[in-house]
Amino acid sequence: MVLTPDRLMKIARTNPANVEILERLPAPGLQQCMLTAGCLFQAVWNHRDAKPAAWGIKDSTSSTLTRTCHWEAENDVILAARGAVSRPRPQY
Numbered sequence: 001m002v003l004t005p006d007r008l009m010k011i012a013r014t015n016p017a018n019v020e021i022l023e024r025l026p027a028p029g030l031q032q033c034m035l036t037a038g039c040l041f042q043a044v045w046n047h048r049d050a051k052p053a054a055w056g057i058k059d060s061t062s063s064t065l066t067r068t069c070h071w072e073a074e075n076d077v078i079l080a081a082r083g084a085v086s087r088p089r090p091q092y
Contacts, residue, residue, distance in 0.1 A: 001048060008040065011044050012040045014047065018035060018043065021060055022035055033077075033081065034062060035061070037060070038057065042055075042057050043057075062081055
């Protein structure tokens, strides 16, 4: 299987939790906030092995780029993202 950025996102979006997080992240107005890490690539492995899209995924990680690199800026981003994604999530 050739994995392109478009194919990665198509497969990652087969997991309803990824879709929901991707929809919620822009809400706090964070610039360049992206879903990252294992929740994306586990979806690819699950696809390859014909497992359910959410199989083996226990958490999700997001990353963002900010203009400043200091603790206060990072903490502001964490609090904003937490408010966007900490609402109860439906069980899939």
